[in-house]
Amino acid sequence: QQPVQSPQAVILREGEDAVINCSSSKALYSVHWYRQKHGEAPVFLMILLKGGEQKGHEKISASFNEKKQQSSLYLTASQLSYSGTYFCGTDYTGKLIFGQGTTLQVKP
């Protein structure tokens, strides 16, 4: 029942773009995105509540395709500070279930 993320890992150079995908076999009503730095807590990035919704957060944005039960996180012109593990999460029955995570490493 957990959402599935792809890819598992991404290595980028500073300034490059990345896309992280999240899909579910169950109907999605909302999608959360979090970033976790090594040894720290997950930090909320954004939530998408409606199908077709797009949101932005600095150079990080996301889209939500309710029909396809998918969401994508877009990181543009990546910075070193973007490194970390990105989790999507779906709020089934009032509890947040995370995907397995995508590790992003941005190199100078």
Add this chain to the structure above:
Amino acid sequence: EPEVTQTPSHQVTQMGQEVILRCVPISNHLYFYWYRQILGQKVEFLVSFYNNEISEKSEIFDDQFSVERPDGSNFTLKIRSTKLEDSAMYFCASRDTSLRYGYTFGSGTRLTVV
């Protein structure tokens, strides 16, 4: 900015001992959660708590686990008889009625069972 506070940050315990992990959620939040993350793995849901009772629990949350909100501010997770496989980072989280700001996680308690 309001935050979720967890204590202790690190706890080492002997197998079979009881541990209590403590959390102070954000004051106006009504929904509380415990999650677990084994090193290098994903963040797993343990239990949700609302209106002074458990809303939902996962398969991991067996009879060895319990949660309590002993007063208006603290939220605790007790593991009655720890096993080696309980070694993990435990995160407390809270949220308000609206999902608009997502879940706010505490900085975690690293539990090491030896």
